[in-house]
Amino acid sequence: MLVEMVIDGLDVPEDGSARDSAADLLVRVAGGDQRAFAELYDLLSPRVFALILRVVVNRSQSEEVLQEVFLEIWQSAARFAPNRGQGRSWVLTIAHGRAVDRVRASQSSTDRDVRVGVRDFVPARNVVEEAVEERLEGSRVVMALSGLPEAQQEALILAYYGGYSQSEISALIGAPLGTVKTRMRDGLTRLRGELGVST
Amino acid sequence: MNEQEFQELAAGHALHALSADDERRFMLASAEHPEWRTEVGLDEEAAAALAAMVEPVQPPPALRQALLAQISTLAQDPAAPGDTGLETAPPVSDGTASESASADSVAAAPADPTIPD
Numbered sequence: 001m002l003v004e005m006v007i008d009g010l011d012v013p014e015d016g017s018a019r020d021s022a023a024d025l026l027v028r029v030a031g032g033d034q035r036a037f038a039e040l041y042d043l044l045s046p047r048v049f050a051l052i053l054r055v056v057v058n059r060s061q062s063e064e065v066l067q068e069v070f071l072e073i074w075q076s077a078a079r080f081a082p083n084r085g086q087g088r089s090w091v092l093t094i095a096h097g098r099a100v101d102r103v104r105a106s107q108s109s110t111d112r113d114v115r116v117g118v119r120d121f122v123p124a125r126n127v128v129e130e131a132v133e134e135r136l137e138g139s140r141v142v143m144a145l146s147g148l149p150e151a152q153q154e155a156l157i158l159a160y161y162g163g164y165s166q167s168e169i170s171a172l173i174g175a176p177l178g179t180v181k182t183r184m185r186d187g188l189t190r191l192r193g194e195l196g197v198s199t
Numbered sequence: 200m201n202e203q204e205f206q207e208l209a210a211g212h213a214l215h216a217l218s219a220d221d222e223r224r225f226m227l228a229s230a231e232h233p234e235w236r237t238e239v240g241l242d243e244e245a246a247a248a249l250a251a252m253v254e255p256v257q258p259p260p261a262l263r264q265a266l267l268a269q270i271s272t273l274a275q276d277p278a279a280p281g282d283t284g285l286e287t288a289p290p291v292s293d294g295t296a297s298e299s300a301s302a303d304s305v306a307a308a309p310a311d312p313t314i315p316d
Contacts, residue, residue: 030275030278032275034267034270037267037270038263038267041263041266041267045257045258046256047251047255048250049256050250050255051250053256054253063259066258066262067265067266070266070270071270071273074270074273075273075274075276076275078277078278079276084240085240085243086244086247089243089244089247089248092250093247096215096246096247097215100215100216137251138254140251141249141251141252142252145249145252156214157249159211159214159216160214160249165216165217165218166216166217166218166221167218169216181210184210184216185207185210185211187210188210188213188214191245191249192241192245195245195248197244
């Protein structure tokens with residue numbers, strides 16, 4: 001039986017091929033298709049909003065950032081190149097950049113979430129509305145990250161979910177800046193390996 | 200800068216964790232060495248995968264309505280001819296003119312539950 005996994009618009013049939021519906025929608029958005037924009041929003045906004053909320057923490061600021069992100073997507077969709085990456089990643093990269101800009105700019109940086117353990121991220125087991133596929137993908141990433149040395153996990157999580165810069169991380173954990181840079185590089189390389197991200 | 204240095208910066212770039220100085224060095228080197236950029240896309244993909252670790256959260260419906268109203272009158276950027284291949288680069292904090300413009304339009308139209316569909 002052919003089992004299909006649908007992960008935020010990335011359809012992954014068992015044979016490993018993938019149809020990237022976020023990418024298809026982005027191409028239509030670039031052509032000024034407002035209906036495609038609404039579809040893309042419905043497809044990705046819960047994931048994008050969750051990411052922004054986790055980084056920014058403050059709810060009304062997170063809503064503003066979500067709005068900025070989707071306006072930027074509308075304006076710059078023509079710069080998305082389907083041959084160079086997934087639509088979902090493109091959107092999430094923009095969202096992460098905007099969220100990090102917001103926490104760096106805001107005075108509320110002291111409120112930032114500094115939890116760094118992977119165990120803080122283990123997806124809830126009993127959320128009925130959450131699609132099974134979503135949980136599978138979340139578990140896959142948590143598993144992949146668990147395979148990394150703790151110092152590398154810490155560097156990745158502080159940067160991605162804490163929104164901290166390399167020098168801030170260096171001060172936070174009391175490690176030399178060069179060490180933090182190396183951990184981030186090594187950690188991301190290992191994560192790519194664990195997740196099977198390749199050309 | 201050698202390629203190893205560049206790839207170290209690329210990891211920090213993908214996680215939006217570089218200092219302003221390092222980000223500038225990264226962008227300059229990236230413009231000079233298009234052949235080093237393949238890895239950058241892979242780093243960004245791996246970083247974006249981390250977003251799957253949190254439970255999705257449904258944003259307020261009013262926000263969707265406000266956005267759809269805004270884009271109906273908002274001009275789109277054409278594809279840049281000199282595309283650097285770094286289209287996923289985050290906006291720099293000091294911002295370009297078009298970014299401040301979009302930020303202004305956001306401020307001018309906050310999510311408002313009274314906005315009609």
